[in-house]
């Protein structure tokens with residue numbers, strides 16, 4: 198059990214009599230952000246996550262901490278300004294975890310919007326950041342930076358700046374920070390039922406999915422931060438469904454298959470929807486789609502054959518010399534946007550990405566929003582918590598995310614004291630396959646980051662399962678001793694975990 202979740206069961210049970218100020222249901226970026234801000238405000242906070250932390254939408258985003266040029270195009274200036282502001286703060290507060298990334302934006306002869314409109318939009322984008330980043334390049338210079346991009350009819354293109362992250366790393370980092378401020382967080386604990394006192398929500402009956410034990414957690418204020426699952430909890434307070442779950446899918450290609458040294462924004466040749474190719478963790482992420490997700494939410498989302506064809510058509514159109522097919526990808530992944538349904542007849546892309554807060558029988562539900570704006574969402578929620586508790590919280594927008602004692606190490610997500618103090622092993626520097634992860638990092642995650650299953654390690658504490666052939670099948674024997682040693686698994690447990698992980702990978706991440 199990880200340092201920051203250690204002893205949670207007894208602490209939760211002991212607290213059953215005293216009751217928490219805030220119980221957060223859902224351990225994605227939204228729940229993590231609220232936990233941090235609430236704990237920072239001095240509240241007693243508990244957070245439960247039914248699977249692994251960040252295993253919902255917060256691991257399957259496009260990994261961008263961005264203003265969202267697209268929102269600017271749709272006239273949503275407030276959201277863009279807010280997001281640009283947050284991007285600047287996160288880059289400042291979390292170096293190594295939220296990193297600036299230059300984007301190339303090619304302009305072709307018949308493109309709409311053309312150079313003038315794009316230039317104006319990017320000028321505005323820079324103005325919001327208070328820094329001039331964007332500039333225009335001739336086709337020759339542009340081509341030098343993006344050698345495999347099709348240059349037929351290329352007029353030139355822009356460079357502008359946004360930022361990139363590891364979405365899971367960000368969520369974990371925020372949770373670890375919340376724990377440093379006293380919050381208690383547990384993964385694999387599901388809220389099954391809400392507890393009511395005088396027709397007002399006063400806690401939740403939860404199940405520890407690792408042991409099957411059920412117990413109550415009581416709190417003065419209960420927050421439903423379950424993202425695309427939020428309508429299910431709202432049913433218990435007679436809330437009418439309000440979500441329009443929208444799926445977005447990505448491919449992860451080996452860098453040599455789709456070599457982009459900088460990110461590139463493209464418009465799909467069929468419907469002009471924006472797409473990105475992003476250099477990420479030594480590979481290239483290409484996506485995304487935006488369509489109604491009609492599968493049940495108890496099944497993990499996966500890329501459909503139509504989405505695969507749609508993305509491959511675009512990548513082949515813009516990078517014809519790479520001759521890419523789905524089978525060339527390392528992996529695929531899909532996530533479901535927890536978007537609040539807007540006007541009837543709106544297309545998927547027209548739906549607003551703003552967050553929304555509802556209070557029903559005391560249950561505070563928060564949905565929508567973006568990874569980028571998690572702090573703003575957390576402050577909005579805390580305001581509602583204040584109304585429930587009869588307290589007023591000042592928006593602490595100036596406080597940096599990083600706690601003094603937990604400066605970044607590794608890829609920027611590790612609390613350094615524990616990382617540095619961990620005993621050295623001879624193979625610490627050995628890389629996991631072709632990834633950048635070294636075995637010391639894996640050992641650290643196993644001991645300090647609440648790993649309960651092999652998929653937690655392969656898909657979230659590291660993203661190696663997305664960055665290696667067949668989910669890293671060949672690398673599993675290499676990590677078996679260190680996983681078994683850290684988690685005390687016997688060989689039968691290891692075999693079961695391998696079977697579980699590979700079956701999941703094949704069903705959800707195999708590119709097809």
Ligand SMILES: Cc1cc2nc3c(=O)[nH]c(=O)nc-3n(C[C@H](O)[C@H](O)[C@H](O)COP(=O)(O)OP(=O)(O)OC[C@H]3O[C@@H](n4cnc5c(N)ncnc54)[C@H](O)[C@@H]3O)c2cc1C
Nearest residue numbers: 223225226227247253254255259261388424445567568569
């Ligand atoms: C394809 C795609 C691309 C995106 N790209 C970007 C991007 O580049 N930049 C950006 O800023 N945003 C992006 N977003 C948006 C962003 O990813 C989401 O807004 C954000 O991750 C939502 O986080 P969340 O915590 O609200 O939901 P989730 O991450 O889904 O967390 C909710 C959690 O609640 C848990 N849960 C559900 N029911 C229960 C229960 N009963 N008990 C306990 N736990 C429960 C779930 O297991 C889940 O982990 C993207 C989204 C998608 C889908």
